[in-house]
Amino acid sequence: MTVTERPGLGLRLLRLLGLPILLILAWWAFSVTSESFYVPTPPRVVQAFAETWFSPRLIDDALPSVARLLAGYALATVLGVGLGVPIGLSVRLRAAAEPVLEFFRAIPPPVLVPLIMLLAGIDNGMKILVIVSGCVWPILLNTVEGVRALDQVLSDTCRMYGVRGRSRLRHLVLRGASPQIMAGLRQALSVGIILMVISEMFASSSGLGFTIVLFQRGFAIPEMWSGILLLGLLGFGLSVIFRWMERRVLSWHWSHRA
């Protein structure tokens, strides 16, 4: 159906890798000329990356971080969608809840870390709670918006043809709101990664955020940079997976509007 030809493989690779390669070269030039101890050359960082992360550290520090991120994100999804659907469906509930939701959304999630530490301690539970407390708002508010904007004609059609209850939830409400819900999930993913790191910087004995701070304090500068690189790669990987899922869930939506 598309009219435009796909460009050749060479051109596509150039587009994909061109900018990253340029940036690395710029960094290289900068780090070689600079005398600063804090700016290591790329080969040094790559070497530190291999030494630091191809080791038990990957399992002791990186894996728990990712596990907490995924747990918090999943919990926030269940909460956000689970609360967002009834609020979106009921005019009264919405009128009561919306100002409060907007208020909580306006609080920058990192400031909750000290509070949650006091309330929930400094274990895994606290870190997951921090992630949930930040991720839940974009998901919740987007779900409310998506459910509220469901098409009136489609919803009349459901009433007419006896599509009610769970079946209505599944075929009309969740599917109809899915473009908005996915937008909320996408925002929540970046919030989640930030909070994962921050929660570990405050009080922790393991995790990516903890490790980066540890290296920084010990002046292990290339190692610190390698941690930042790993975080970047992690974010990139998760976003690729997310995009792949989104394409499957919303294929109808994009074709429908094209």
Next chain:
Amino acid sequence: MLEVTGLKKVYESTGREAVGDLSFQLDAGELACVVGPSGCGKTTLLRCVAGLLAPTAGTIRVAGVPVTGPPDNMAVVFQEYGRSLFPWMTVQQNVELPLKEKKLPKVRRAELVAESLAAVGLADVPRSYPWQLSGGMQQRVAIARALAYEPEVLLMDEPFAAVDAQTRGELEDLVLRIWQRLGTTTLFITHDIDEAIYLGQRVIVLSSSPTVVLEDVKVDLPPERDQLATRALPRFTELRGHVYAQIQRAKDTR
């Protein structure tokens, strides 16, 4: 089969009275068309009859049972056909969903879906998505969904207002053929006087808002209709002139 008695609808939000004191009835198996000027309250009437909107006063009965919510034995084809199909479902899934809710066995569902899609001339696109089809084809899917539901009463709200003249003629004949075969009691709403006379056994003429029945015209044309021949009959022209004059008068005395 369908009795509307003293129906009145005032929209509370705006205080606007859309339907005045409106009464008519349809016998089982009848096809009646409702015409009225644009914005007179046709859709409001339909939504009340369908049980989607609570009337301010008056009663509606379907097969003797008062309507308080959408009745089980009724299907509707909406004015906004594009928005009444689920874009995330294929044509087949769209037609099949109401049948699943009716708890029909799988084999029977497959039969009904295939039959109704064949009846509207869409047997070859069950796996397409609505947005892959033209407007006329989408409206056919909506009609197929209504047919597969096997309703006793079928309501249609200006179903062909947004399709081109050629397709419109074909769809009109499709509705007539299906009605002649199944004998479903049908209320067909339109603002097009020609269409109303061509399709209906009766034409119910509505006044402008707040709408009441101006006249209930019996269409005494031969039952076999043909796009060219029927429309060329002197009697057709006469009826059209009559209904047209009624509607003009209704507009002037507003």
